[in-house]
Amino acid sequence: MPSSNQQMKFALKSTGHSITVPRKQLFKTLQAHEAQTIHELVARCPTVDRATIYRTIELFEELGIVQRLQIGWKYQLELTDSYVHHHHHLVCTRCGAIIALAEDAELEARLITLAATADFTASDHQLEIRGLCSNCH
Amino acid sequence: MPSSNQQMKFALKSTGHSITVPRKQLFKTLQAHEAQTIHELVARCPTVDRATIYRTIELFEELGIVQRLQIGWKYQLELTDSYVHHHHHLVCTRCGAIIALAEDAELEARLITLAATADFTASDHQLEIRGLCSNCH
């Protein structure tokens, strides 16, 4: 079983990219948080230049390592389903909490079916449910 | 049956806001497109100042007239479910097309149920399915 670390390194090498200190740093930080803004990422990686962070995120996106989430005003970043188990997000509109929602086979199946009826070949998807968490209602 | 235009005007008046030329213009432009970035909105409303567009979108959000979608890097704007029928989006990763996916009762029901099992009271949600459209695969 390849660790997600090895998986990330393979994704880089196999596409002709180098394994560098900033890239390892960024990956590590992404593993440590459920979802985070670019600004948080910049703050959490003080030794890495802002421009490098933008460039690395772009590369990680191309390699399918990271994805953007549609949460609130600013987009958030998190590892893709290849690196963490597929899930969706419950976002509390009162306290701002972001709660991971475990994968549901029935829901997933319905999504694929629906896309197919529109002659669309789905590769991945994102779902955000807004409302009130247990603490806030 | 109130037209969505009347509905928008009522939303403004009933909260003590004026009906102005820029506001009518923005609303009309929002009705004309499935989803659009702020930049597109600015380009499509040349007579309205950038600052006014930002302020109007903020107001329209507060009044539940418009919502943001996070598709790709920049967020996109579109009318809420109170103004256009509830739907989700298929986003083609090759040509960038954004296709509306008609509402599906089974899917919607499953969403609510899932959120509830996490003791979460869902108010609304957003779903984006990425993949290849019929022209691109």
Add this chain to the structure above:
DNA sequence: GCAAAAATTGCGACTAATTTGCAAAAATTG
């Protein structure tokens, strides 16, 4: 309609977010 009052707009300046060119530094090659 009309004048006064209230709300909104456009403009310009300003701050934050993102992108880009390029020389220096780091990683890979053999």
Add this chain to the structure above:
DNA sequence: CAATTTTTGCAAATTAGTCGCAATTTTTGC
């Protein structure tokens, strides 16, 4: 380890978004 290739940091340049305020538009109450 030296040569080659890739990446990084830094600074400058764009682009996106915000704010104060005087001028203009809308609303209100005759």
